[in-house]
Amino acid sequence: MSSLPNIATVIGSGTMGPGIAATLARAGATVRLYDISDEAIARAEAAYGVVTGVLEAVGSPMVPGGSVSFGTDLDEALAGTGLIIEAVPEKLELKQKVFADIEARVGDDVIIATNTSGIPITTMAESMTLPGRLIGMHWSNPPHLIPMIEIIPGKATDLALVDKLAEIVKSFNYVPVIEKEIPGFVENRVLYAILRECMALLEEGIVTPEGLDACVKWGIGYKLSVVGPTRLLDMAGLDIYQAVSGYLNKELDVSTDTPQFIKDKIAAGQLGFKTGGGMYEYGEGDVDAKRKEIITGLIAARKTLSSIPNV
Numbered sequence: 001m002s003s004l005p006n007i008a009t010v011i012g013s014g015t016m017g018p019g020i021a022a023t024l025a026r027a028g029a030t031v032r033l034y035d036i037s038d039e040a041i042a043r044a045e046a047a048y049g050v051v052t053g054v055l056e057a058v059g060s061p062m063v064p065g066g067s068v069s070f071g072t073d074l075d076e077a078l079a080g081t082g083l084i085i086e087a088v089p090e091k092l093e094l095k096q097k098v099f100a101d102i103e104a105r106v107g108d109d110v111i112i113a114t115n116t117s118g119i120p121i122t123t124m125a126e127s128m129t130l131p132g133r134l135i136g137m138h139w140s141n142p143p144h145l146i147p148m149i150e151i152i153p154g155k156a157t158d159l160a161l162v163d164k165l166a167e168i169v170k171s172f173n174y175v176p177v178i179e180k181e182i183p184g185f186v187e188n189r190v191l192y193a194i195l196r197e198c199m200a201l202l203e204e205g206i207v208t209p210e211g212l213d214a215c216v217k218w219g220i221g222y223k224l225s226v227v228g229p230t231r232l233l234d235m236a237g238l239d240i241y242q243a244v245s246g247y248l249n250k251e252l253d254v255s256t257d258t259p260q261f262i263k264d265k266i267a268a269g270q271l272g273f274k275t276g277g278g279m280y281e282y283g284e285g286d287v288d289a290k291r292k293e294i295i296t297g298l299i300a301a302r303k304t305l306s307s308i309p310n311v
């Protein structure tokens with residue numbers, strides 16, 4: 001019998017919610033996707049076919065009986081649910097308010113998981129009636145394509161929940177990674193270490209954006225998508241790592257703030273795809289074309305990576 005509860009609720013239908021809901025539904029759950037915004041719900045309903053098409057394209061197994069319903073009524077969204085995944089904006093007070101609204105409506109045994117990118121679970125749980133039921137469940141974007149989820153218990157989290165959530169994650173063929181709580185969790189700490197150095201290299205004019213993207217994609221991303229950083233060290237040799245890290249680590253960027261050139265772009269309204277310009281400029285239709293290329297690439301890469309052994 002699957003450990004995935006029959007009914008699951010996703011709170012927040014922005015970038016992450018719809019893909020999370022579709023993934024759970026594909027695994028057989030009756031999923032209720034809830035948002036306070038009618039527009040967000042309408043957008044998710046309109047995009048649902050595309051998201052399920054992606055799940056189909058990666059060959060995600062379909063357990064019959066799953067479905068997603070969309071709505072703005074919290075009582076309806078929570079009725080009979082066994083698992084709640086919170087995916088509202090990354091603001092502590094907002095998340096705490098959402099947990100209070102949820103706790104007032106569900107039984108004590110319902111799991112509340114948060115998709116926070118890095119707010120400590122311990123801090124979020126402080127305002128809860130039953131802090132032991134809150135656990136971090138950090139999906140990576142796009143959540144219906146990246147088959148790995150970080151599981152982070154806070155100081156108050158009931159430890160039995162860790163194994164329970166790991167079983168749930170395995171039930172839809174994702175890899176659970178159990179971590180100790182640390183700001184940013186593991187994935188974003190590694191990503192932001194890479195991004196810090198990348199932004200410093202751009203700011204200093206050492207490389208062009210195109211050159212940087214090519215270097216990181218092939219020199220780092222391609223290799224790491226197959227071996228992982230720990231195995232990479234065995235492949236390279238720990239002696240090589242010692243020799244290089246001995247002179248290189250002290251040269252790496254250690255700045256603690258966002259680079260000024262990124263702040264300038266933001267001040268000029270250049271946020272990336274959502275504003276038609278950011279690190280690159282996009283003409284008419286370019287953003288849609290790039291989004292399609294990225295999804296097509298991720299589908300192809302996931303199929304390939306799923307077909308080779310874990311190294």
Ligand SMILES: NC(=O)c1ccc[n+]([C@@H]2O[C@H](COP(=O)([O-])OP(=O)(O)OC[C@H]3O[C@@H](n4cnc5c(N)ncnc54)[C@H](O)[C@@H]3O)[C@@H](O)[C@H]2O)c1
Binds near residue numbers: 011035118138139
């Ligand atoms: N976007 C990413 O790449 C990404 C990846 C991993 C984790 N996360 C995390 O997931 C969470 C959600 O991120 P997102 O990018 O989907 O945010 P988003 O801003 O795209 O969407 C959030 C949605 O929550 C809704 N919302 C706001 N208040 C609400 C409330 N009280 N009740 C219900 N819905 C409410 C908004 O209307 C919006 O539709 C954040 O904690 C974020 O840090 C995001």
Ligand SMILES: Cc1ncc(CO)c(C(=O)O)c1O
Binds near residue numbers: 117188
């Ligand atoms: C740059 C960046 N920052 C945060 C997140 C989500 O936690 C992501 C992502 O892709 O998931 C990201 O790319």
